[in-house]
Amino acid sequence: MSLVPSVLAGDRLALARLLSLIENGTPEGLQNLSKLYHQTGKAHRVGITGAPGTGKSTLVNRLVQLLRAQADPPEIAIVAVDPSSPFTGGAILGDRIRMRDLAGDPGIFIRSMANRGALGGLARTTSSLVAAMDAAGFEMVFIETVGSGQAEVDVASAAHTVVVLDAPGMGDAIQALKAGLLEIADIVVVNKGDLPGAQTAAQALRSALELGSAVNQKDEVDGWEIPLLVTTASTGEGVTELASAIGDHRQFLQRSGEWTLRERARVEREIGAVLRERLAEKFISAQPDGLYEEAIRRVVAREISPGAVVEELIDRASEER
Amino acid sequence: MSLVPSVLAGDRLALARLLSLIENGTPEGLQNLSKLYHQTGKAHRVGITGAPGTGKSTLVNRLVQLLRAQADPPEIAIVAVDPSSPFTGGAILGDRIRMRDLAGDPGIFIRSMANRGALGGLARTTSSLVAAMDAAGFEMVFIETVGSGQAEVDVASAAHTVVVLDAPGMGDAIQALKAGLLEIADIVVVNKGDLPGAQTAAQALRSALELGSAVNQKDEVDGWEIPLLVTTASTGEGVTELASAIGDHRQFLQRSGEWTLRERARVEREIGAVLRERLAEKFISAQPDGLYEEAIRRVVAREISPGAVVEELIDRASEER
Numbered sequence: 001m002s003l004v005p006s007v008l009a010g011d012r013l014a015l016a017r018l019l020s021l022i023e024n025g026t027p028e029g030l031q032n033l034s035k036l037y038h039q040t041g042k043a044h045r046v047g048i049t050g051a052p053g054t055g056k057s058t059l060v061n062r063l064v065q066l067l068r069a070q071a072d073p074p075e076i077a078i079v080a081v082d083p084s085s086p087f088t089g090g091a092i093l094g095d096r097i098r099m100r101d102l103a104g105d106p107g108i109f110i111r112s113m114a115n116r117g118a119l120g121g122l123a124r125t126t127s128s129l130v131a132a133m134d135a136a137g138f139e140m141v142f143i144e145t146v147g148s149g150q151a152e153v154d155v156a157s158a159a160h161t162v163v164v165l166d167a168p169g170m171g172d173a174i175q176a177l178k179a180g181l182l183e184i185a186d187i188v189v190v191n192k193g194d195l196p197g198a199q200t201a202a203q204a205l206r207s208a209l210e211l212g213s214a215v216n217q218k219d220e221v222d223g224w225e226i227p228l229l230v231t232t233a234s235t236g237e238g239v240t241e242l243a244s245a246i247g248d249h250r251q252f253l254q255r256s257g258e259w260t261l262r263e264r265a266r267v268e269r270e271i272g273a274v275l276r277e278r279l280a281e282k283f284i285s286a287q288p289d290g291l292y293e294e295a296i297r298r299v300v301a302r303e304i305s306p307g308a309v310v311e312e313l314i315d316r317a318s319e320e321r
Numbered sequence: 322m323s324l325v326p327s328v329l330a331g332d333r334l335a336l337a338r339l340l341s342l343i344e345n346g347t348p349e350g351l352q353n354l355s356k357l358y359h360q361t362g363k364a365h366r367v368g369i370t371g372a373p374g375t376g377k378s379t380l381v382n383r384l385v386q387l388l389r390a391q392a393d394p395p396e397i398a399i400v401a402v403d404p405s406s407p408f409t410g411g412a413i414l415g416d417r418i419r420m421r422d423l424a425g426d427p428g429i430f431i432r433s434m435a436n437r438g439a440l441g442g443l444a445r446t447t448s449s450l451v452a453a454m455d456a457a458g459f460e461m462v463f464i465e466t467v468g469s470g471q472a473e474v475d476v477a478s479a480a481h482t483v484v485v486l487d488a489p490g491m492g493d494a495i496q497a498l499k500a501g502l503l504e505i506a507d508i509v510v511v512n513k514g515d516l517p518g519a520q521t522a523a524q525a526l527r528s529a530l531e532l533g534s535a536v537n538q539k540d541e542v543d544g545w546e547i548p549l550l551v552t553t554a555s556t557g558e559g560v561t562e563l564a565s566a567i568g569d570h571r572q573f574l575q576r577s578g579e580w581t582l583r584e585r586a587r588v589e590r591e592i593g594a595v596l597r598e599r600l601a602e603k604f605i606s607a608q609p610d611g612l613y614e615e616a617i618r619r620v621v622a623r624e625i626s627p628g629a630v631v632e633e634l635i636d637r638a639s640e641e642r
Contacts, residue, residue, distance in 0.1 A: 030628050037626035052372070131626075260621070267620045270627045276597035278631055279604055283596065299588045300581070305358035305452075306591040307351050310599055 004035045007136050012109060015136045019111055022128045033128055036135035041263070043077075043134035044250050047143045047156035049181060050165030055191045056144050059165065059233040059242075061102060064142070066239050068107055074139035080112040081126055081145045081155055109138065123154045124273045127266070157184045158266050160259060161249045163242070165189050166205060168197030182208055185226055187245050193230040193237060202230050224252050283317065291316075325356045328457050333430060336457045340432055343449045354449055357456035362584070364398075364455035365571050368464045368477035370502060371486030376512040377465050380486065380554040380563075382423060385463070387560050389428055395460035398430040402447055402466045402476055430459065444475045445594045448587070478505040479587050481580060482570045484563070486510050487526060489518030503529055506547055508566050514551040514558060523551050545573050604638065612637075 006014035021029030145156045164185035190202045231238035253259035295309045327335035342350030466477045485506035511523045552559035574580035616630045
């Protein structure tokens, strides 16, 4: 039975079921997603990333409440790809906010990644979940990632708009993580603006951004000057300005043609990832009995390197055609 | 000109050059690595992972100094896969230790990952660097990763022995990250043992480990009870015990046959990763002019999903044979 009509009709339970099927890598999930794919492309994908402790979940909570309180509010979905997110079960280890402020609103849908993308990788699984939400009619999809690992940075950088979050007093080690994150930022936010050190943190980030733009000339190339905002998610201070900056960035992307460029780059990465998985699956299942096992055994025995044994397997398969 | 004889003869400059060639994904690097591969398999790969700020680099520094001060000391290589590591250039953002204590010792070799594995992924690139160090005769290779991202956890979990580091006062958000890390730990360390809260942190981890072993029965299955140690890397307190635990784990792995099982699992993942890359490269380059571009265009236009377009490309290629 196809879930497609129910998902398109706005049935949230059907959507939740589809997301589980996709996350578990079932053929049913992928078939349904294929059928829904022509309905995608409308959602604004907003990545929110930053080191643990910068207050990502609290800020998303505030931002979503604010956006929903507007006239003609967008329907909003949230995907949490963050092992420390309260959505993802990290909350069992501490008393954290549970986003229960958002729970009563039917225009909001929250999903955490329970399975960290074992089947095909974190980025691909997340992207498929987001595509299903997009097809289901959500106009904004927030993707929350912890932002201190390569896979998590890849997930965030696939968004249309990337918000990088910092907070004062995170310590030297975490400061150093930010250099990589700033490279993918469209909007930079210093959260916990009520803490001492917030202005110092903002000043340091401003310098880093100016240095970066002087070196890369990124802002001149694409015509977007990265705004630096200070927020206090716990009180809501500065969150209106953040909502405006996200809207401005969307308009910039569409006006400049950058929206299409980002979509194209993301699609190309996705096709490449699917192609790698499918080709390898087909190749391995077409191997004569025991040959792949023997290849592994020879590498374990150090008779041959992984690279050389793969060339050998590929050459043999081409000759046999 | 082959670098192989020089690397095997212990020439460190030749090794450094080879590592750069591997990191940049050059054919020369991969050819040299293939020739060296039969010399690998001797090094004890030790992953050290933990959240930023737990003191990984300081601890590795102490541990390596201590191991090198033993009678008949092992030759030791260190790979830092950590954007906040002082090895990796993160130090420019703060005044951090520079591992200069280790610099004068010819039995120690330090390498940071400058390039985050764009060519084939972080795990694969790191594994190739470690293989080259192994062939060059290093008896221990420490792999330092920040441990808060999926790719970084994958790198650490490919080691023979995984040391997971924690420290008191890391905050709730970072506490929550640990749940995932504990699953891959062979040894758990609370560093910064001189800070208030170290004993509390140790007690919490002990409970988490006992809970984990009650649920998973992991320690009973493989006969290794995960030790929980408290260290103060800045003074060296507890580092002797950590060195012993690492040695004990190596002996356990070899005695129980687990060493071979872990090698096999790692090799299987590596062959799979190489196979996926090579098959996709060959497939794309064999496509008729414009066909792959057209596939991308159709997905961007939402005419077809990434999964469906890949099936179409593969089916067409099979028919044309």
